[in-house]
Structure formats: C-alpha cells, structure tokens
Amino acid sequence: MLPGFRAIAAEQLVETVEIAVKKRLADAAMSAATTAGASYCDVRIGRYMRQFVVTREANVQGVTNTESSGVGIRVIADGAWGFAATNDMSAEAVAASARLATDIAKANARNQTTPVQLAPTPSLGEVSWRTPIRRNGMEVEIQEKVDLLLGVNAAATGAGASFVNSSLFLVNEQKYFASTDGSYIDQDVHRIFAPFTVTAIDRSTGKFRTRDGLSTPMGMGYEYLDGDAAHKSTAPNGVVSYGKSYDMREDAIAAAVQAREKLTATSVRPGQYDLVLDPNHLGLTIHESVGHPLELDRVLGYEANFAGTSFATLDKREQRFQYGSEIVNLIADKTEVGSLGAVGYDDEGVQTKAWPLIENGKLVDYQATRDQAHILGKTESDGCSYADSWSSVQFQRMPNVSLQPGKVPMSVADMIAGVDNGIYILGRGSFSIDQQRYNAQFGGTLFYEIKNGQITQPLEDVAYQMRTPEFWNACSAICDERDYRSWGSFNDGKGQPSQSSAVSHGSPTTRFDGINVINTARSLG
Amino acid sequence: MSIMTQDEAKTILDKVVALSTADQCTARLQGSIDGNIRFALNNVSTSGVVSDTSLAVDVAFGKRVGTATINEFSDAALARVVKRAEDLAKLAPENPEFMPAVDKQTYRPSNTFVEATAAITPAQRAAIAQASIEPCKAQNLIAAGFLTDNQSFVAFANSNGNFGYQRASDMNYTCTVRTADGQGSGWVGRSLQDISDFNAASDVNIAMRKAAASVEAQALEPGKYTVILEPAAAAGLISFMGNFFGARQADEGRSFLSKAGGGNKIGDQVYDPRVNLYSDPWDPDVPVLPWDGDGLPRERMALVENGRIANLNYSRFWAQKQGKTAMGQPGNLIMSGGTKSTSDLVRETERGILVTRTWYIRMVDPQTVLLTGLTRDGTFYIENGQLKYPLKNFRFNESPVIMLNNIDELGRPVRVGEGLTMMIPPMRLRDFTFTSLSDAV
Numbered sequence: 001m002l003p004g005f006r007a008i009a010a011e012q013l014v015e016t017v018e019i020a021v022k023k024r025l026a027d028a029a030m031s032a033a034t035t036a037g038a039s040y041c042d043v044r045i046g047r048y049m050r051q052f053v054v055t056r057e058a059n060v061q062g063v064t065n066t067e068s069s070g071v072g073i074r075v076i077a078d079g080a081w082g083f084a085a086t087n088d089m090s091a092e093a094v095a096a097s098a099r100l101a102t103d104i105a106k107a108n109a110r111n112q113t114t115p116v117q118l119a120p121t122p123s124l125g126e127v128s129w130r131t132p133i134r135r136n137g138m139e140v141e142i143q144e145k146v147d148l149l150l151g152v153n154a155a156a157t158g159a160g161a162s163f164v165n166s167s168l169f170l171v172n173e174q175k176y177f178a179s180t181d182g183s184y185i186d187q188d189v190h191r192i193f194a195p196f197t198v199t200a201i202d203r204s205t206g207k208f209r210t211r212d213g214l215s216t217p218m219g220m221g222y223e224y225l226d227g228d229a230a231h232k233s234t235a236p237n238g239v240v241s242y243g244k245s246y247d248m249r250e251d252a253i254a255a256a257v258q259a260r261e262k263l264t265a266t267s268v269r270p271g272q273y274d275l276v277l278d279p280n281h282l283g284l285t286i287h288e289s290v291g292h293p294l295e296l297d298r299v300l301g302y303e304a305n306f307a308g309t310s311f312a313t314l315d316k317r318e319q320r321f322q323y324g325s326e327i328v329n330l331i332a333d334k335t336e337v338g339s340l341g342a343v344g345y346d347d348e349g350v351q352t353k354a355w356p357l358i359e360n361g362k363l364v365d366y367q368a369t370r371d372q373a374h375i376l377g378k379t380e381s382d383g384c385s386y387a388d389s390w391s392s393v394q395f396q397r398m399p400n401v402s403l404q405p406g407k408v409p410m411s412v413a414d415m416i417a418g419v420d421n422g423i424y425i426l427g428r429g430s431f432s433i434d435q436q437r438y439n440a441q442f443g444g445t446l447f448y449e450i451k452n453g454q455i456t457q458p459l460e461d462v463a464y465q466m467r468t469p470e471f472w473n474a475c476s477a478i479c480d481e482r483d484y485r486s487w488g489s490f491n492d493g494k495g496q497p498s499q500s501s502a503v504s505h506g507s508p509t510t511r512f513d514g515i516n517v518i519n520t521a522r523s524l525g
Numbered sequence: 526m527s528i529m530t531q532d533e534a535k536t537i538l539d540k541v542v543a544l545s546t547a548d549q550c551t552a553r554l555q556g557s558i559d560g561n562i563r564f565a566l567n568n569v570s571t572s573g574v575v576s577d578t579s580l581a582v583d584v585a586f587g588k589r590v591g592t593a594t595i596n597e598f599s600d601a602a603l604a605r606v607v608k609r610a611e612d613l614a615k616l617a618p619e620n621p622e623f624m625p626a627v628d629k630q631t632y633r634p635s636n637t638f639v640e641a642t643a644a645i646t647p648a649q650r651a652a653i654a655q656a657s658i659e660p661c662k663a664q665n666l667i668a669a670g671f672l673t674d675n676q677s678f679v680a681f682a683n684s685n686g687n688f689g690y691q692r693a694s695d696m697n698y699t700c701t702v703r704t705a706d707g708q709g710s711g712w713v714g715r716s717l718q719d720i721s722d723f724n725a726a727s728d729v730n731i732a733m734r735k736a737a738a739s740v741e742a743q744a745l746e747p748g749k750y751t752v753i754l755e756p757a758a759a760a761g762l763i764s765f766m767g768n769f770f771g772a773r774q775a776d777e778g779r780s781f782l783s784k785a786g787g788g789n790k791i792g793d794q795v796y797d798p799r800v801n802l803y804s805d806p807w808d809p810d811v812p813v814l815p816w817d818g819d820g821l822p823r824e825r826m827a828l829v830e831n832g833r834i835a836n837l838n839y840s841r842f843w844a845q846k847q848g849k850t851a852m853g854q855p856g857n858l859i860m861s862g863g864t865k866s867t868s869d870l871v872r873e874t875e876r877g878i879l880v881t882r883t884w885y886i887r888m889v890d891p892q893t894v895l896l897t898g899l900t901r902d903g904t905f906y907i908e909n910g911q912l913k914y915p916l917k918n919f920r921f922n923e924s925p926v927i928m929l930n931n932i933d934e935l936g937r938p939v940r941v942g943e944g945l946t947m948m949i950p951p952m953r954l955r956d957f958t959f960t961s962l963s964d965a966v
Contacts, residue, residue: 060617060618060620061620063617063618065613066594083571108572111569113568162778162779199779201778203778203785204785205785206778206784208778208779208891210779301565301667302566302669304703305671305701306699308884308965309703309707311965430888431887434899434918434964435884435885436965437965438965439899439918439920439964439965441922461890463889465920465960467964496561497559497673516961518922520889520890522890523893524781524893524924
C-alpha cells in the first residue's frame with residue numbers, strides 16, 4: 001500500500017464530499033493565509049482513491065481499496081513560496097496549516113534572490129470538470145473484475161502460457177482547488193489500467209520469454225474494457241493492437257501464442273535498419289526523448305541532482321533548433337479526451353489547452369507553470385502544474401505530448417510496403433536515456449523483420465540505440481489520422497521527494513530510417 | 526504521536542487483537558517523521574517535514590483476508606478499523622496461497638536507531654544546504670542536492686501472541702555540482718545511520734573536484750574496457766540483480782537462477798570465487814529490523830558463498846510447498862571485499878576507466894540479467910595509476926552476472942543507501958561492455 005493511503009471498503013470508493021463543505025474549508029485557509037501576510041494562497045482539498053485487483057493463473061492475490069484525503073496549502077509571502085498540508089479537515093487545522101505555510105514562505109524569503117513572479121490567470125468563479133466516463137470503474141462489483149481477470153488468465157493458459165499475471169488498477173482523484181485569484185474548481189478525474197504478463201517457458205533449454213499486454217492506461221472509465229471491435233487495428237501480419245477500447249481476453253490468447261513464438265524466433269543481426277514503430281511502442285520513445293527534455297524545470301536546472309537537465313536549452317528555441325525532420329509536429333495537450341493527462345484545470349487553477357512544441361521539425365516551445373511563464377516571455381501559464389497528492393507540493397509535470405498524424409494518406413500496410421530492410425516493433429520494452437536526454441536505448445514487446453516490403457518473420461533480442469535529434473531527423477513517414485492511437489505512462493516519476501503522474505502520448509505508426517539496432521542476447525555459460 | 530513508545534504501541538495493539546472475532550488477526554503500527562531539504566541553482570528550493578502514524582489490521586476468516594488502515598487510535602476508531610477489516614475479509618475471494626499468522630517469535634534486537642539522527646532540526650538541514658552551496662558559489666560552480674532524514678518505529682502483535690517493537694533512523698545526502706558553462710558535472714552521495722558522522726563541507730568537495738575535472742571530456746571508442754566502478758556505480762547493477770534471488774521464480778523456470786531441465790542453481794558456481802553476498806540484520810554498518818514483513822525473524826543469510834549460490838529467498842508459501850524452512854526475507858545486501866579504497870585501486874591500474882555513478886539502469890533481458898544504463902557525473906581515463914583526462918559518458922549493456930565473473934580486484938565495502946541498504950566494495954573489472962557514447966554532461 002502506498003504511504004499515506006488507508007484501506008477502505010469498496011462502497012466508500014463512490015462517496016464524495018459536499019462542495020459547500022470544501023469551499024468553506026478553502027475560504028478558512030485563504031483567510032488565515034492572507035491575514036498572516038500571504039499575498040497569494042491556493043488550497044487543494046483532495047480525496048485520492050485507488051483500487052487494485054491482482055491475480056496470477058487461477059488465484060486472486062489481492063483486492064485493495066485505498067483512500068487518502070487532506071488539504072494542501074501553498075502561499076506566496078514576501079515573494080517566496082511556502083507549503084503545508086494536513087489530513088485534519090477541520091477549519092481550525094486548515095487555518096493553522098495556512099499560517100504555517102505563510103511562516104515557511106517568510107523564512108524561505110530571507111535567502112531568496114528573486115521574488116516569485118506569477119503569470120496572471122483569470123478568476124473562474126465556481127466551475128467543475130469530470131473525466132467523460134461512461135461507466136465508473138469504482139462502481140463495478142469486485143466479482144465482475146475478478147471474473148474478468150481470471151477469465152483472461154484461463155484463456156492465456158489454455159492458449160499455451162506457462163504463467164500469467166494480470167491486474168486491474170483504478171484511480172479516482174476528487175480534487176477541489178481554490179485560490180485568492182477567485183477560482184473555485186471541483187474536478188473528478190478517472191483513470192484505468194489493465195496490464196498482464198504472459199510467460200512461456202521451454203523447460204528443456206531453460207529459456208523463457210514474456211509478452212506483456214498491448215493495452216495502455218487511459219483516462220477513461222470501465223468502458224475501456226468493453227472490447228469494442230471498432231477500435232481494433234490489425235497489422236499486415238495479423239497482430240492486433242487496440243485504441244480506445246480493449247479486448248483483454250483476445251490479447252491474452254494472442255500473447256500466449258506469441259510468447260511461445262518468441263522462444264524460437266530468429267536472433268536479430270545487429271546493424272542499421274529502417275524502423276516501423278507502432279503507437280503502442282512509440283509513445284514511450286516520445287515520452288523520454290521529447291516530453292522530458294522540454295520540461296522547463298529540467299531545462300533550467302531544477303532537476304539537476306536527480307532526473308537531470310536537458311540538451312534542449314533555451315537558446316535552441318531562439319535558434320528554432322531542427323529537433324526532427326520537417327514532417328515532425330509534436331503538440332502538448334491537456335485536453336485530449338480519453339488521455340491520462342486530460343483535466344479541465346491544472347493544479348494551480350489554469351484552464352487547460354493544447355500548444356505546439358515542435359513545428360515542422362523545429363523546437364518552438366516548452367512546458368511551463370505560472371511561476372515559469374515569464375522566463376519564456378509568455379503572459380500565461382501552459383497549465384502544467386500537478387501534485388500527486390494533497391500532501392505533495394504541486395510542480396511542473398509533463399502534459400500529454402503527441403506526434404501529429406501525417407498529412408499524406410498512408411496506412412500501416414502502405415508504410416511497410418515501402419521498407420526494404422526494416423524491423424516492425426510493437427509494445428513497450430526496456431528503456432533507458434541519459435540525464436540530458438541525448439542517448440537512449442529502447443527494446444519492445446514484439447519484433448518482426450521486414451524484407452522488400454514484406455513482413456517475413458518474428459525476431460528477438462532487438463534493441464535500438466539513438467541520439468535524440470538524429471533519431472527525430474530520421475523520421476521519414478507518418479501514417480495518417482486513421483492510425484492515431486495512444487500509449488500512456490501510469491506512473492511517471494519526477495522530483496525529490498519523488499512524485500508520480502500519468503500521461504499519454506498519441507501517434508500513428510511512424511517510420512525512422514537507418515537506426516542502429518543491437519543484439520541483446522548473452523550467454524551465462 | 527508519530528513516534529510511540531513500546532508501551533504506548535503495545536496497549537493499542539493488544540486492544541486491536543482482543544477486539545477481533547476473526548480466526549486470525551495481525552495488527553501493525555508504524556510511525557515516521559521524514560525531513561528533507563532540496564536545493565538547486567545554489568538556492569534552497571523546497572524543505573519540509575512529514576509526520577505520519579498508521580495502524581494496519583489484517584484479519585483472516587479461513588483463507589479470506591481483509592486489511593484496513595486508520596490513523597486515529599481512540600477506542601471507537603480501533604473498533605471501526607477491526608470491523609472494516611473483517612467486513613472486507615468476508616467479501617474477499619479465498620486466497621489458495623494464504624499463510625497463517627506467524628507463531629510467537631523471539632527477536633534479537635538490531636541497532637537501527639541513533640538519537641542524533643532523530644534529533645535533526647530544520648536549522649541543521651538548512652546549514653547542510655548552505656555548507657553545500659557556499660563553496661560552490663565561491664568557485665563559480667552550481668550545486669543541486671537533496672538531504673532526507675528519517676526516524677520511525679514499527680510495532681506489531683498477532684493473535685498467536687507474537688509481538689515486536691523497534692525504532693530506526695537514517696539519512697541520505699546526494700549533491701550534483703556542475704560548472705557554470707554546463708561542461709562539467711560531479712556527484713557525491715552519502716548514506717549514514719548517524720548524522721554525527723556526516724560532513725557536508727568535505728563531501729561536497731568531492732563533487733566539486735569531479736565537476737571541475739570533468740570539463741573538456743574526450744571521446745573514447747565504445748567497447749570492452751577495464752573499469753573501476755565506485756561503490757555507488759556498482760550498487761546500481763548489483764542491487765538490480767539482487768531482486769532476482771527469489772526461489773519461486775527460479776523453480777518456475779523464469780529466472781537467471783533456473784536450471785535447464787528444471788530446478789534452481791543452488792550449489793552451482795555462478796560467479797568468480799571471490800564473490801560473497803549475504804544479508805545480516807545485525808551488521809554494524811547497515812543494521813536493519815530483525816524481522817521481515819511477515820514477522821519472520823531475519824538471520825544472517827548467505828546468498829552467494831565463494832561464487833556459489835548458497836540460498837534463495839523462499840516466501841512462506843513457497844517454502845511450505847517445496848518442503849523448505851522459510852527464513853525472514855533479507856533487509857540488506859552486503860558484498861564482501863578487500864581493504865583497498867577506490868583511490869588505491871586507481872593507483873594500481875595501468876589502463877582503465879573510473880566510473881563515479883551509473884544511471885537509468887533497466888533490465889534488457891531477464892534471462893541473463895542483461896542491464897543497460899549510463900555513466901554519469903565523473904567518468905575518467907586512468908593511465909599508469911593516474912586519472913589522465915575526463916571521458917564522455919558511455920552507455921553500457923552488461924550483465925552483473927558476467928561482470929562478477931570478470932573481477933580483477935575488490936576494494937573495501939562502503940555503505941550505499943539509495944533504495945536497498947547495502948555494503949558494496951569499489952571494484953576493478955575486466956571487459957566491461959560499453960556500447961555507445963553519450964553527449965550528456
């Protein structure tokens with residue numbers, strides 16, 4: 001169980017707190033802070049709920065419901081930030097925390113050389129937003145979830161899996177934000193994730209291979225698991241991928257067959273290949289090589305001791321640095337329906353939006369919060385503030401960052417038909433990137449050889465190594481909008497103490513030419 | 526109330542166990558005070574203290590288990606949390622791998638608590654940040670760092686009459702120092718139980734020297750090189766491998782410790798005979814609680830002896846199924862070594878590469894524990910016992926299993942504490958595999 005979370009009964013997952021109660025608490029905090037000398041105060045009253053169902057083969061290993069509730073108060077006093085949080089939801093305790101935050105801000109101000117400069121944001125009055133879900137996962141009976149997962153496990157085992165682990169994770173963030181700018185924002189955010197891993201073992205050789213599910217976490221309700229065939233994509237070799245609806249059982253059966261196939265697949269010959277990357281794979285590459293390097297706090301040096309800095313320094317924006325080829329357009333977007341990063345308003349009360357990061361291959365922008373906007377010469381925040389708990393201080397987090405579809409009509413089959421010597425990669429694998437986001441190495445879930453426009457055989461032991469600008473400048477074709485799908489990271493870590501956030505990355509299938517592929521097979525003798 | 530005395534904790538736990546009508550009940554109290562200060566760009570960026578105490582109640586009716594947690598300790602709250610756990614258990618599916626609560630145990634205490642660390646003040650944290658920042662400012666260097674300190678207690682009781690209580694404390698400090706032009710970067714990390722042993726001013730000097738010395742790094746062709754991994758650099762790979770000593774994974778055929786044809790590699794020579802890995806809750810440098818999460822007593826347990834697999838970690842369920850005796854799951858990892866420091870090893874190296882730190886390590890192939898990652902914050906070429914010039918960072922693709930068959934010499938272990946608490950020696954290794962260069966500084 002995560003620190004700060006307490007276990008609760010399933011029926012408590014669907015309870016909510018009255019808005020009027022939250023508004024009274026927020027007003028008490030803001031009043032106490034301003035009386036104590038704060039020039040700005042924001043209050044986040046959060047109720048964070050999670051449900052996990054974990055299984056392997058025919059066993060339910062755990063069903064856990066957790067809740068964490070409390071109030072986080074952030075102030076500016078004497079030009080410096082201060083923060084305090086409490087899980088005591090009485091007006092007195094909240095007011096005391098507001099005064100403590102103000103005291104901390106004043107103490108921090110003594111050694112601060114430049115006062116905090118907040119970009120203006122409109123007073124919104126009382127507004128609300130909810131993830132547009134059709135079926136609230138928290139309201140679905142545990143038995144239905146257990147039946148789904150055990151059914152998936154049985155199907156995989158029946159199709160030849162040696163082992164199968166499957167899980168279901170549901171998240172609901174009930175967040176109330178208020179600030180002295182005059183905004184009172186109530187949001188109800190939902191996320192869902194249904195991963196599995198199938199293992200195939202050859203006892204005689206001792207070889208084992210795994211195949212993870214090709215699902216992705218989504219900002220959706222339980223309807224994601226409906227298995228609507230309209231959202232399926234079938235590759236020229238019959239591999240099925242999924243968009244906004246997932247058929248977990250069908251994928252598990254395919255996984256069992258493919259995991260066994262991997263035991264005898266040809267080991268890749270190292271060299272330069274043209275890579276055709278499925279959205280379920282490319283999302284992670286976008287995340288690591290575009291999403292993270294364009295976080296403004298990294299660029300400025302605030303993450304130097306942990307996550308690192310960034311090669312994409314501010315001068316590169318001025319020079320319109322050629323980040324990728326001219327067909328590469330990447331946008332930041334906090335509004336895309338079904339995405340993990342979609343909210344109506346960020347955690348400092350800024351209405352969310354979409355904006356370009358890379359235009360026609362050129363670096364044009366970063367991701368900023370209210371206190372960073374002025375550094376970029378902007379007059380408004382990008383709405384990138386997020387805290388993973390009421391008890392965590394909000395800071396700049398990555399929005400959804402997505403590759404825009406190609407403008408020329410192109411299907412996956414069209415793309416593969418044009419490749420002479422390539423590898424088609426689907427699904428997430430091993431990933432590693434340096435602290436300035438130059439040198440990266442990615443594996444995958446499924447690999448297929450492409451020879452003279454045809455998929456010829458499955459491959460194994462594949463990883464590609466890249467240098468970010470060269471990789472994106474090697475992008476030679478992007479399928480059109482019919483193939484646009486999302487991949488997501490359910491737990492993206494950043495900061496000290498570390499905080500977790502969830503973010504999606506959309507793209508169509510995309511081609512990169514002449515990428516260095518290594519063989520990862522080793523022998524232990 | 527975050528830190529309770531043994532009597533305070535026992536009073537609450539006894540009430541909880543008495544309140545339960547389930548077949549079995551285990552109650553666990555834990556409390557902690559975590560302090561931190563973070564700095565970047567030569568300024569303090571955040572600082573805070575988080576206090577938390579919670580009670581977790583596990584109950585079982587047959588093989589149906591329920592868990593509930595609360596952070597209030599009134600009699601009414603205790604009754605509520607027990608009822609909630611029991612309600613959840615009655616609704617839960619049966620767990621075929623359910624194991625009953627442990628019997629009454631005798632624990633030999635370990636020295637996990639140091640008063641000086643627990644007594645740290647906000648002023649001390651600020652002083653540590655200033656001691657890191659000021660010398661950097663004076664030399665036109667830029668410091669970013671993070672100090673965490675922790676004190677905690679754990680107490681538990683169950684319906685078999687078992688009880689345990691112990692306090693713990695520790696601190697971790699890391700600091701990255703960069704040159705103003707961004708061309709040099711150095712790092713230092715210190716994990717200690719007793720903050721009295723910590724000297725930020727002397728430690729930051731290590732990072733400052735490495736930052737200044739790493740400017741104008743030269744590129745060396747990727748390939749196989751003799752390397753000296755400092756303890757922090759080696760720990761990243763060895764701790765990763767330590768996650769795969771589970772007996773069940775090995776017996777099921779999905780581990781590097783599985784044998785072709787079935788079974789595991791206990792007794793097999795897997796590493797160089799100089800490799801000895803063990804855990805010991807009473808080790809004076811890395812003491813940990815004398816019990817594991819299930820309340821089983823920890824023992825000194827060898828995992829690798831003279832390069833042979835001596836033991837694997839058996840869960841209570843898997844031990845029962847395999848006819849083995851379950852031991853407490855290890856809480857630390859200790860690798861034996863020699864007496865030489867990193868500097869001694871450098872002095873005795875004709876040609877090689879010194880690696881300060883490894884970064885972003887991920888599993889590439891669990892079959893061979895092939896890991897990839899990068900060097901960071903101080904990589905240097907060694908010639909005739911001297912650091913000759915700084916090197917551009919490398920990406921490596923290397924298995925710690927292969928690496929620990931290519932040992933030239935092991936130095937004196939030091940405490941490394943990010944994540945798992947470990948004692949790891951600096952080590953000189955032959956044929957370490959770098960596969961590409963990184964432009965990152």
